[in-house]
Amino acid sequence: xxxxxxxxxxxxxxxxxxxxxxxxxxxxxxxxxxxxxxxxxxxxxxxxxxxxxxxxxxxxxxxxxxxxxxxxxxxxxxxxxxxxxxxxxxxxxxxxxxxxxxxxxxxxxxxxxxxxxxxxxxxxxxxxxxxxxxxxxxxxxxxxxxxxxxxxxxxxxxxxxxxxxxxxxxxxxxxxxxxxxxxxxxxxxxxxxxxxxxxxxxxxxxxxxxxxxxxxxxxxxxxxxxxxxxxxxxxxxxxxxxxxxxxxxxxxxxxxxxxxxxxxxxxxxxxxxxxxxxxxxxxxxxxxxxxxxxxxxxxxxxxxxxxx
Amino acid sequence: xxxxxxxxxxxxxxxxxxxxxxxxxxxxxxxxxxxxxxxxxxxxxxxxxxxxxxxxxxxxxxxxxxxxxxxxxxxxxxxxxxxxxxxxxxxxxxxxxxxxxxxxxxxxxxxxxxxxxxxxxxxxxxxxxxxxxxxxxxxxxxxxxxxxxxxxxxxxxxxxxxxxxxxxxxxxxxxxxxxxxxxxxxxxxxxxxxxxxxxxxxxxxxxxxxxxxxxxxxxxxxxxxxxxxxxxxxxxxxxxxxxxxxxxxxxxxxxxxxxxxxxxxxxxxxxxxxxxxxxxxxxxxxxxxxxxxxxxxxxxxxxxxxxxxxxxxxxxxxxxxxxxxxxxxxxxxxxxxxxxxxxxxxxxxxxxxxxxxxxxxxxxxxxxxxxxxxxxxxxxxxxxxxxxxxxxxxxxxxxxxxxxxxxxxxxxxxxxxxxxxxxxxxxxxxxxxxxxxxxxxxxxxxxxxxxxxxxxxxxxxxxxxxxxxxxxxxxxxxxxxxxxxxxxxxxxxxxxxxxxxxxxxxxxxxxxxxxxxxxxxxxxxxxxxxxxxxxxxxxxxxxxxxxxxxxxxxxxxxxxxxxxxxxxxxxxxxxxxxxxxxxxxxxxxxxxxxxxxxxxxxxxxxxxxxxxxxxxxxxxxxxxxxxxxxxxxxxxxxxxxxxxxxxxxxxxxxxxxxxxxxxxxxxxxxxxxxxxxxxxxxxxxx
Numbered sequence: 001x002x003x004x005x006x007x008x009x010x011x012x013x014x015x016x017x018x019x020x021x022x023x024x025x026x027x028x029x030x031x032x033x034x035x036x037x038x039x040x041x042x043x044x045x046x047x048x049x050x051x052x053x054x055x056x057x058x059x060x061x062x063x064x065x066x067x068x069x070x071x072x073x074x075x076x077x078x079x080x081x082x083x084x085x086x087x088x089x090x091x092x093x094x095x096x097x098x099x100x101x102x103x104x105x106x107x108x109x110x111x112x113x114x115x116x117x118x119x120x121x122x123x124x125x126x127x128x129x130x131x132x133x134x135x136x137x138x139x140x141x142x143x144x145x146x147x148x149x150x151x152x153x154x155x156x157x158x159x160x161x162x163x164x165x166x167x168x169x170x171x172x173x174x175x176x177x178x179x180x181x182x183x184x185x186x187x188x189x190x191x192x193x194x195x196x197x198x199x200x201x202x203x204x205x206x207x208x209x210x211x212x213x214x215x216x217x218x219x220x221x222x223x224x225x226x227x228x229x230x231x232x233x234x235x236x237x238x239x240x241x242x243x244x245x246x247x248x249x250x251x252x253x254x255x256x257x258x259x260x261x262x263x264x265x266x267x268x269x270x271x272x273x274x275x276x277x278x279x280x281x282x283x284x285x286x287x288x289x290x291x292x293x294x295x296x297x298x299x300x301x302x303x304x305x306x307x308x
Numbered sequence: 309x310x311x312x313x314x315x316x317x318x319x320x321x322x323x324x325x326x327x328x329x330x331x332x333x334x335x336x337x338x339x340x341x342x343x344x345x346x347x348x349x350x351x352x353x354x355x356x357x358x359x360x361x362x363x364x365x366x367x368x369x370x371x372x373x374x375x376x377x378x379x380x381x382x383x384x385x386x387x388x389x390x391x392x393x394x395x396x397x398x399x400x401x402x403x404x405x406x407x408x409x410x411x412x413x414x415x416x417x418x419x420x421x422x423x424x425x426x427x428x429x430x431x432x433x434x435x436x437x438x439x440x441x442x443x444x445x446x447x448x449x450x451x452x453x454x455x456x457x458x459x460x461x462x463x464x465x466x467x468x469x470x471x472x473x474x475x476x477x478x479x480x481x482x483x484x485x486x487x488x489x490x491x492x493x494x495x496x497x498x499x500x501x502x503x504x505x506x507x508x509x510x511x512x513x514x515x516x517x518x519x520x521x522x523x524x525x526x527x528x529x530x531x532x533x534x535x536x537x538x539x540x541x542x543x544x545x546x547x548x549x550x551x552x553x554x555x556x557x558x559x560x561x562x563x564x565x566x567x568x569x570x571x572x573x574x575x576x577x578x579x580x581x582x583x584x585x586x587x588x589x590x591x592x593x594x595x596x597x598x599x600x601x602x603x604x605x606x607x608x609x610x611x612x613x614x615x616x617x618x619x620x621x622x623x624x625x626x627x628x629x630x631x632x633x634x635x636x637x638x639x640x641x642x643x644x645x646x647x648x649x650x651x652x653x654x655x656x657x658x659x660x661x662x663x664x665x666x667x668x669x670x671x672x673x674x675x676x677x678x679x680x681x682x683x684x685x686x687x688x689x690x691x692x693x694x695x696x697x698x699x700x701x702x703x704x705x706x707x708x709x710x711x712x713x714x715x716x717x718x719x720x721x722x723x724x725x726x727x728x729x730x731x732x733x734x735x736x737x738x739x740x741x742x743x744x745x746x747x748x749x750x751x752x753x754x755x756x757x758x759x760x761x762x763x764x765x766x767x768x769x770x771x772x773x774x775x776x777x778x779x780x781x782x783x784x785x786x787x788x789x790x791x792x793x794x795x796x797x798x799x800x801x802x803x804x805x806x807x808x809x810x811x812x813x814x815x816x817x818x819x820x821x822x823x824x825x826x827x828x829x830x831x832x833x834x835x836x837x838x839x840x841x842x843x844x845x846x847x848x849x850x851x852x853x854x855x856x857x858x859x860x861x862x863x864x865x866x867x868x869x870x871x872x873x874x875x876x877x878x879x880x881x882x883x884x885x886x887x888x889x890x891x892x893x894x895x896x897x898x899x900x901x902x903x904x905x906x907x908x909x910x911x912x913x914x915x916x917x918x919x920x921x922x923x924x925x926x927x928x929x930x931x932x933x934x935x936x937x938x939x940x941x942x943x944x945x946x947x948x949x950x951x952x953x954x955x956x957x958x959x960x961x962x963x964x965x966x967x968x969x970x971x972x973x974x975x976x977x978x979x980x981x982x983x984x985x986x987x988x989x990x991x992x993x994x
Contacts, residue, residue, distance in 0.1 A: 216758070236759075237759060240757065240758040240759045241757075241759075243757075243758060244757030244758050244759075245757060255470055255471070255472075255473070258471075258472075258473035259472055259473045259476060259730075259731075259734060261473075262473045262476055262477065262727075263476065263727045263730065263731050266480060266723050266724060266726075266727040267724060267727060267728075269720055269723070269724075270717075270720045270721070270724060273716065273717065273720055274703075277707045277708050277713060278703075278707055281707045281708070281709075281710070281713070283384055283706050283707060284384075284385060284705060284706050284707075284709045285382040285383060285384055285385075286382065286383055286384070286385050286389055287381075287382055288381045288382070288383055288389075289392070291934055292934050292935060292936075293931065293932070293933070293934065293935055
């Protein structure tokens with residue numbers, strides 16, 4: 001009986017050695033291919049159970065991910081943050097794309113951006129989370145790609161370029177008062193356009209000039225204060241295009257005749273001036289003085305002088 | 309062989325044949341001489357020796373006629389005359405007893421101090437030139453900004469309501485008002501401050517004492533005048549006046565006294581000599597160039613080398629370079645303070661071409677023949693410009709010589725400039741959307757759609773420097789061909805008309821602007837003809853065109869190349885610019901001289917070129933000397949000396965002192981030079 005026990009134990013030991021050998025092999029290859037000891041976190045498993053199925057390739061590579069021991073994986077807390085970041089990222093982008101044309105990103109998507117930036121702030125803060133770990137290093141700075149950092153950076157640049165900060169409230173909940181007022185004016189103008197669109201355009205030009213002018217003045221004021229975001233710029237651009245190009249309501253060319261008259265008069269003046277100075281002024285003459293030179297005789301003598 | 313020299317028939321004045329030492333007939337008041345003295349206050353000119361081969365008979369006849377008339381001929385002004393009022397600077401030291409004693413007294417330490425003080429003066433010159441450049445720049449910016457703001461508001465108001473002719477009148481009135489003041493101070497207070505100033509400085513550095521060119525009064529008139537000219541919207545630049553101002557500062561600072569203010573600060577007395585003064589004026593001109601263009605190497609060494617100093621040595625080079633560096637650094641520093649970015653040294657010169665980035669602006673080998681062709685075009689256009697300006701200047705000298713007429717002419721030019729600009733903007737239908745970076749300070753919408761701006765206005769409704777910058781750097785598509793073509797044409801004639809007025813104004817920037825416009829036009833046309841090959845930015849062609857046009861007009865090669873390279877901050881363009889400038893010079897010289905040389909000739913200045921005229925090497929001294937020689941005895945009556953000095957027909961600066969040894973022999977005893985000193989002594993005696 002003890003022999004069977006020993007046989008079983010011996011078999012188990014042999015099996016363990018075999019599996020350990022495999023793990024070591026896997027470990028060795030993994031550490032060869034990796035620069036850092038810490039690899040990409042495994043999404044699937046939190047436990048580091050060894051799986052020995054080396055034959056299949058795809059599963060081999062998947063198994064590579066989940067084959068690290070506990071201490072090189074990211075903590076649970078950080079993985080949770082990462083998952084949350086992913087969710088909010090997707091939500092923000094899902095909000096942005098429908099608001100791309102006509103541009104309404106500032107009005108619609110500011111809350112989503114706020115929640116996303118909160119999560120990122122949390123991830124990148126210096127504070128230690130529970131379990132005394134810093135998520136910043138493990139998530140953001142562990143590899144060459146720095147994927148999370150890059151993705152957030154792109155979105156932050158888009159936010160900066162769109163200048164949304166100017167037309168939303170400080171807590172990024174929604175548009176501020178100026179923006180709302182502008183949007184009201186815009187609404188008025190568009191309704192006016194809708195009303196008169198079908199008929200004669202001159203009718204439209206006459207009736208809608210007031211709301212359009214108010215809108216324009218408000219926009220110019222905001223431009224001077226630099227409180228413009230991309231939403232307002234784009235809407236103003238579209239309105240102006242409608243006004244000038246589609247409806248043709250720009251300024252009339254005014255009176256050309258007085259301009260031509262005044263300019264021809266101005267252009268004629270120099271001719272008169274030069275003619276009168278030519279005819280009436282005394283021409284400035286120069287008095288010529290001949291120097292006294294030696295009375296050398298004609299050139300023949302000079303040549304003779306030289307030859308002699 | 310003898311075709312260039314034609315012997316002229318000498319008018320004999322029988323009274324002048326008296327030998328030296330006798331009572332000069334002048335004092336007896338022979339009839340012929342009095343009219344001479346009366347006319348000495350006017351402008352008397354010599355006809356430069358045109359010797360002709362004539363028979364003896366003809367000579368006699370002419371002599372008789374001349375003596376019968378007894379009065380010099382009067383001819384209308386032309387370029388072949390030389391004026392008697394110019395004297396030369398005295399580069400020789402008067403080595404008399406006093407001088408030698410003073411030299412003996414100076415110790416080694418004193419000489420060292422002198423050397424150090426030369427460096428100090430050069431630094432001071434650079435510093436003050438930079439300050440003046442800063443002042444001009446700030447004043448122009450403020451005043452021009454004010455003017456454009458006013459006009460723009462007026463135009464905006466009247467575009468809707470109609471009545472744009474009122475805007476036109478306002479623009480004309482503002483222009484004329486500014487130019488009127490600029491022209492009044494030049495025409496009435498100091499006429500020598502008219503024009504660019506470079507011809508006068510060239511003459512001064514060549515050794516001709518152009519009167520009043522380096523006075524404090526000239527400086528003030530020049531600086532204030534150039535501010536008014538630029539603000540008045542004339543087609544002018546401020547670079548030439550900057551060079552003149554630098555030279556005046558140098559002359560004033562180095563002498564330690566001011567003739568206009570009649571104050572003597574009793575310093576730098578050792579340098580009150582024409583030799584030293586000339587060196588410092590070179591340094592001043594170099595500092596002026598460097599402040600104007602932000603190009604210390606080009607300004608410091610090359611401009612003075614090419615245009616100025618007839619005597620060059622190594623220490624002078626170093627001191628001039630020092631002055632230029634200090635000048636551009638001072639300007640940079642103070643402008644950065646003015647723009648509220650102290651320490652950010654990004655404005656090295658008055659004109660800022662902006663930086664050309666290397667990647668966007670590379671040029672290829674197949675573009676070099678194109679550049680050379682553009683250089684040839686620039687040379688041809690430049691020769692045409694000079695030709696028109698030459699006849700215009702002759703007309704002005706002959707007929708528009710009274711100061712009030714000159715002021716009126718300047719005002720008319722300003723009015724017409726405003727009118728032409730307004731008409732071009734009014735009738736232009738080229739509208740472009742304005743980018744977000746707002747490179748235009750005063751965009752004019754006029755009749756364009758909302759959100760778009762008139763692109764003709766970006767060329768005309770600006771100071772010329774900003775227009776040049778926008779032509780160099782604006783992205784493709786900002787200007788269309790018709791706009792550029794019309795602009796080139798009108799601006800060419802405006803600039804040609806403007807140069808030579810009685811205002812202080814330069815010609816660098818207008819020529820750069822003309823060249824940039826047609827250069828950019830070439831670039832656009834090239835890009836449109838070949839749609840498959842990727843041509844780069846038309847801004848590159850604008851740069852080449854500008855260099856070609858400027859070279860065609862002023863014909864400076866070496867210094868201009870380096871100025872352009874330094875001003876654009878890109879050495880890559882050195883080779884094309886050099887080729888272009890050489891081509892322009894060769895083509896232009898075939899037709900006509902450079903603009904500054906033409907004006908020197910028209911000013912009747914006896915300018916000495918590097919070499920004697922061709923085929924004149926066989927002329928002997930006897931043929932160009934006066935005869936009989938006016939000499940003086942060792943002991944001479946004061947009256948004789950006074951008459952000799954005041955005789956305008958023998959306007960010499962030095963006289964031989966002879967001693968009668970025996971009978972008729974005369975031995976040269978000494979040379980009495982420095983007429984000025986004599987005049988002063990005699991004034992105090994009489």
